[in-house]
Amino acid sequence: MTKSMTAFASSETEIGALTINCELRSVNHRYTDILIKLPERLRFAETEIRSAIMAKISRGKIECTITSKKQIKDSQSLFVNRDAVAALLTAARQIEEQMTAPQSFSALDVLAFPGIQQEPELDKDELNRGIAELVNRTLLKLLEVREREGQQLQILIEDRCRKMQIYTEAAKKRMPDVLQAIRNKLKDRITDMVAQPDFDRLEQELVFLTQKLDIAEELDRLETHIKEVLRVVQQDEPVGRRLDFLMQEMNREANTMGAKSSDKEITKISIELKVLIEQIREQIQNIE
Known part of the structure; x- marks a missing residue:
């Protein structure tokens, strides 16, 4: 828990x-x-x-x-150090003998003197x-x-993880259209530039480029990390440090997605993922 x-x-x-x-x-x-x-x-x-x-x-x-x-x-039971009282009175008499106008003092004055009242032995x-x-x-x-506080934090984390799962699934559905759009755009541009293009060589370059821009691995790792977070928060042991590490890894994948993307929708998803990750990270700072 x-x-x-x-x-x-x-x-x-x-x-x-x-x-x-x-x-x-x-x-x-x-x-x-x-x-x-x-x-x-x-x-x-x-x-x-x-x-x-x-x-x-x-x-x-x-x-x-x-x-x-x-x-x-x-409070009414006072323990008096009788030896300290005797010493105090003796000292007082000696001082009074040297005073021209001795001043009287009461028993309460004596009790107020340090060391007179004793605490009972503990x-x-x-x-x-x-x-x-x-x-x-x-x-x-x-x-x-x-x-109780941890249960509330767990609910917030699980809620944000479910939202992240929705975003990663949306990105996966979007990617085939994104990659096809990149291929079509590059083909059109090269066809315009070259009268007789080498389409075999062009296809090889397109495969390389689409692999470079593909975020399937990042999405797979994100989904794995999200599942791990949902598993970890159920553990009956301190999990704060592990969750903090997972947030670092998830943030790295979301950043890579944003850097690779040339599609507005994927970029928007990347930003939303980073916002959710940061919200979880803030909650994790309070988790044991």
Whole structure:
């Protein structure tokens, strides 16, 4: 199934006294590029988060943001570093002894001083398990979005491929008339120029020229590439790079058709094919 590289998902969970949120954003990228943003106290989980993402996503730029906050129900429980308080009060008394007009301060002033309030010890094993479950749950949501977007892209690509098949079939039907018109035109011009033309030699030259102007091979290769695109988009694996390569090959064949053609209808078909190929190429930039 075709997957898009563009998606967003988020999830939230409670672990101990913390509420932890995970956001995943992915956009198109030529390779796999993972950026993880974590609070410093959760930095230990970065390696496992990166491994979890790499196991599920093979292409795209993925940004994972983990944030944490204390739960409101625990906000009234303060853990005070009593040794830090004692040291602060001792220092304050020593300073006051040297001041002519000492200023009083409240307990709230003490609590606001860095290092006085202590965070409860975090259980790293519990956090690791909780964060891993949270990231995996968010990843599943992200993959669902990527698949839904990919299905829409697949529909657009298949629609344009069907249009290209119509154009290639029209070009094939047109070619016998084009080649015959070239032969007749050249015969008339040479007959006018030469009183007694060598028609055997002329026929040989015409065969060579019509072969040079014939676009049957280009049309056959285009049809083969179109069928391959329709097959590839059905695969349940990353297909973006292969589709991009096929677009390059199809564009080359369409360009050759335009360069060879001396017929307005074939030239028009060549242009229409290149427009459709470019439209598919734009969609493929978002496919994993």
